[in-house]
Structures are given as structure tokens and as C-alpha cells.
Amino acid sequence: MSKLSQKNSNSSKKFPSTVCAACTDSCSDVLNSPLKLHPSVALRPEPFGALAYHYDNRRLIFLKHPSIVDVVKDLDQYPDLQSALCAHGIEERHWDAYDKAICSLIESDVVVPQ
Amino acid sequence: MTALTERMKDGLDAPICITWELTYSCNLSCVHCLSSSGRRDPRELSTEEAFRVVDELREMQVFYVNIGGGEPMIRRDFFDIVEYATTSGVGVKFSTNGTYIDAATAQRLATMDYLDIQISLDGADAQTNDAIRGEGSYDTAMAAMRHLKNAGFGEFKISVVVTRHNISQLDEFKSIADAFGAQLRITRLRPSGRAVDTWHELHPTLDQQRELHQWLLSHGEDVLTGDSFFHLNALGDSLPGLNLCGAGRVVCLIDPIGDVYACPFVIHDEFLAGNVRDSGGFAAVWRTSDCFTDLRGPQSAGACASCGSWDACQGGCMAAKFFTGLPLDGPDPECVGGDGEHALASAGAIPRPSGDHSKPVSVQLGRRSTT
Numbered sequence: 499m500s501k502l503s504q505k506n507s508n509s510s511k512k513f514p515s516t517v518c519a520a521c522t523d524s525c526s527d528v529l530n531s532p533l534k535l536h537p538s539v540a541l542r543p544e545p546f547g548a549l550a551y552h553y554d555n556r557r558l559i560f561l562k563h564p565s566i567v568d569v570v571k572d573l574d575q576y577p578d579l580q581s582a583l584c585a586h587g588i589e590e591r592h593w594d595a596y597d598k599a600i601c602s603l604i605e606s607d608v609v610v611p612q
Numbered sequence: 613m614t615a616l617t618e619r620m621k622d623g624l625d626a627p628i629c630i631t632w633e634l635t636y637s638c639n640l641s642c643v644h645c646l647s648s649s650g651r652r653d654p655r656e657l658s659t660e661e662a663f664r665v666v667d668e669l670r671e672m673q674v675f676y677v678n679i680g681g682g683e684p685m686i687r688r689d690f691f692d693i694v695e696y697a698t699t700s701g702v703g704v705k706f707s708t709n710g711t712y713i714d715a716a717t718a719q720r721l722a723t724m725d726y727l728d729i730q731i732s733l734d735g736a737d738a739q740t741n742d743a744i745r746g747e748g749s750y751d752t753a754m755a756a757m758r759h760l761k762n763a764g765f766g767e768f769k770i771s772v773v774v775t776r777h778n779i780s781q782l783d784e785f786k787s788i789a790d791a792f793g794a795q796l797r798i799t800r801l802r803p804s805g806r807a808v809d810t811w812h813e814l815h816p817t818l819d820q821q822r823e824l825h826q827w828l829l830s831h832g833e834d835v836l837t838g839d840s841f842f843h844l845n846a847l848g849d850s851l852p853g854l855n856l857c858g859a860g861r862v863v864c865l866i867d868p869i870g871d872v873y874a875c876p877f878v879i880h881d882e883f884l885a886g887n888v889r890d891s892g893g894f895a896a897v898w899r900t901s902d903c904f905t906d907l908r909g910p911q912s913a914g915a916c917a918s919c920g921s922w923d924a925c926q927g928g929c930m931a932a933k934f935f936t937g938l939p940l941d942g943p944d945p946e947c948v949g950g951d952g953e954h955a956l957a958s959a960g961a962i963p964r965p966s967g968d969h970s971k972p973v974s975v976q977l978g979r980r981s982t983t
Binding site for chain 1: 615616619622624625626628673675676701703726728
């Protein structure tokens with residue numbers, strides 16, 4: 499495991515949100531991407547959703563809805579995000595919101611390609 | 613106030629940020645010490661008991677713990693406890709005055725994962741620092757930082773408590789941090805511990821607080837604050853962070869004898885929730901204690917209810933109010949609207965912190981006590 503990096507500091511400075519300030523190319527076509535939870539990320543269930551802790555960069559990230567936690571937890575069981583959303587019974591009209599949320603989790607390295 | 617922050621007020625299943633003071637023993641006698649440290653308490657948790665605390669934190673998925681003191685490195689089992697924690701998946705950030713970080717120790721620290729170090733420094737020069745932390749303490753801290761840099765530890769933290777006398781040195785602190793490849797962390801002085809007697813002379817003036825707010829806005833991304841300056845949000849632009857008092861909700865303190873307090877700055881019976889030695893351990897204290905349950909209930913804005921800034925500052929810091937004799941549902945003593953100064957003029961009796969572990973006689977600062 500790598501030593502603490504500059505990003506580690508966020509753990510004490512502030513609690514980064516899952517807002518994606520500027521989605522880059524890494525977020526393109528998320529719905530059709532094979533994804534998984536980063537192996538160094540632990541999820542702690544909380545009333546609002548979950549607290550994600552990234553052991554590599556020591557960032558704390560809030561997952562602000564229980565249903566996004568459900569989707570993220572077993573992403574690796576599905577060929578792509580779209581299939582995962584279907585399997586969890588998420589209606590297509592809500593996919594855009596999940597697309598954005600997963601995109602921000604990719605930005606913070608919580609979700610990575612399979 | 614975001615929906616998430618509102619949920620945080622109800623408390624979490626486990627704390628996000630735990631401060632764990634391993635010992636009240638300290639070789640220094642800083643005039644603002646929040647835990648009035650100096651002498652070891654004979655009831656201190658044993659190594660085995662400390663391991664059980666780590667076990668509980670791991671089970672509760674507390675991802676990291678802030679270890680402090682006193683001077684935590686004084687404990688002979690310091691490395692045992694830290695290694696037990698980090699190998700259990702509970703990361704450690706520890707605060708130290710640097711006395712016990714020589715070249716060899718720095719090498720050892722540099723090999724450890726999930727470990728972060730915070731060196732305390734309260735002046736950008738020896739004169740300013742030593743007036744607070746004791747003679748020779750500036751040189752000691754600088755030597756420790758050199759050892760960490762030479763050992764290739766990587767980015768450690770330099771932790772500064774902002775006072776009336778060092779607030780003009782923020783740029784110099786930043787330069788020191790940059791020179792060591794370190795990160796600057798600045799936090800608010802609270803009137804806790806020995807600072808109950810020194811806060812009135814040391815806390816920044818209103819004008820200085822305005823300057824600090826501006827400085828933080830322009831350096832926000834590079835400087836850590838532990839969210840401790842949220843009372844400044846009443847000045848307008850909000851600082852990054854949760855903007856709420858996390859005491860008993862997302863934060864707590866475990867002291868050297870296992871007592872659990874709502875936050876590191878309220879070591880007083882009023883905010884004592886229980887002890888890790890109680891049946892049910894730390895988890896039961898966190899989840900079911902009356903003290904924490906009360907803190908998670910609705911809090912009254914009290915005298916601040918009619919102030920237009922309440923949403924921005926949330927009434928400020930509970931500890932700052934408590935240890936200046938102010939009501940908890942009124943303005944912070946450093947209220948940037950000036951209401952704190954008025955309130956202080958008619959403040960009640962100032963509570964004394966629960967334990968005074970100060971050395972019984974004035975010792976030569978910077979040396980080990982022989983008592």
C-alpha cells in the first residue's frame with residue numbers, strides 16, 4: 499500500500515462531496531462501462547447511505563443515498579452499469595442521475611474499470 | 613446547510629473522527645494545552661486495553677484515529693499500539709512535539725503504512741513558539757522535521773494553533789511547510805485545559821479573525837483546518853467543510869484512562885459520556901449514552917435565533933462557549949458579529965476542566981521532568 503499522498507489531507511480538512519466538478523473523458527459512456535468498486539475502498543453503512551474510505555489516498559467520500567450504495571457494492575457482478583441498474587430495478591428515467599453519481603465516484607477513484 | 617449536514621446532526625453509527633489521547637504525560641507544559649497534560653495518570657489504559665479499543669474501532673469501521681496526548685511517544689508501547697492499529701486497518705495520524713523523533717525513529721516511521729504525523733509548532737520563530745510551548749521546543753520541532761524529511765517520510769503535517777501572536781505569521785508557516793514538503797494545518801485556539809486561563813490573552817482579536825478568514829479563503833485548498841473555523845462563515849463566504857459542531861455526532865475523544873468525551877476540547881464531567889472499560893465498551897458509549905443522545909437532539913439557537921448569520925455559523929463552538937462561561941445556546945465568544953464580546957462582559961462563572969495533570973512545580977521547559 500502506498501504511503502500517504504497529498505490527497506490524504508482531505509480526510510482532516512474537509513469531507514469531499516460526490517459532486518463532479520468537471521467530468522472528464524474518464525466519465526464518458528459510463529452506462530456501458532464495466533465497472534467495480536476499487537479494491538482498497540471500504541464502505542460503512544450510515545443512515546444517509548454510506549461512508550466510503552479509500553485506503554490508498556485516505557479520502558473520505560459520502561454516498562448520499564442508500565440505493566447508490568446498493569448499486570456500487572456489486573457493480574463487478576454485471577457487464578456494465580446499465581445492467582447493474584436494471585438488476586437493481588432502477589427505472590430508466592433515473593439513469594441520468596446514477597450516471598452523474600457514478601461519474602463522480604470514478605473521479606474520486608472509488609469506482610474503477612473492471 | 614445541506615441535507616447531508618442535517619443528517620449528520622442526528623449522529624452517525626460510528627464516529628468519523630476520533631481523537632485518542634494515549635497519555636497525559638508530557639515533557640512540555642504548553643500554556644494552551646487542551647488536556648492540561650504533564651503527569652501520567654496511573655489509571656491509564658494498559659497495552660492490552662488499548663488493543664481492545666483498536667479492535668472495537670475496527671469492528672465499527674472507524675477508518676482512522678487521531679492519536680495525541682500529552683506526548684504519545686512517551687508511552688513505551690507507543691509503536692506497539694500504532695502498529696496494532698495500522699495492521700488492523702485503522703489508520704493513524706499522531707500529534708507530537710517531536711522530542712522523540714531522532715534520525716533512527718524517523719527511519720522507522722518512514723517504513724510504516726497508514727501512518728501520518730503531525731508536528732506541533734505555534735510560532736514561525738523560536739521566540740513566538742517558545743513563549744507558548746516552552747524554551748527549546750522550536751528547535752526540537754525543527755529537528756524532528758529535518759529527520760522526517762531526511763528519512764523520506766513524505767508529506768507530514770505541521771500543526772499550528774492560531775493565536776494573537778502567531779496569526780501574522782501564517783505565510784511564514786506556509787513557507788516552513790513548503791520547505792519540508794509538509795502540509796500546513798492550522799486550528800482554532802479553544803479555552804480548554806490550561807487555556808482556560810490563557811485564552812483571554814491569546815485568542816485572536818476581531819480584526820485578526822477577519823484577516824484569517826480572508827487568508828483561509830485564498831489558501832483554502834492548500835491548508836488543513838479540521839473544520840475548526842466554521843464560526844468565521846458568518847463573515848460571508850463559507851469555508852470548505854461540514855460547518856457544524858460535530859461533538860458527539862461525528863467526533864469524540866477517548867482520553868488516556870478510557871473516558872469518552874464529546875470532543876477533544878470539552879474534558880469536563882458535563883460532556884463525559886462513559887468509559888471504554890464499561891460493559892458494552894466504546895460502541896455502547898457512542899451509540900447509547902445519554903450525553904451523546906442529548907447532543908444529537910434538536911439544539912436551540914437561543915439568543916442567536918434572531919441573528920441573520922445563524923445558518924452560516926451555527927452558533928460556533930460549544931467548547932469555546934462552555935469554558936468562557938457562556939450559555940451553549942448563545943453566541944460564540946469569538947462571534948464575528950461582535951455579540952460574543954458583549955456576552956463575555958456578563959458571562960457566568962468559568963467551569964474548571966475535569967482533570968489537571970499539570971506538573972506540580974514549574975519545570976524547566978524542554979527537558980524531561982524528574983518527578
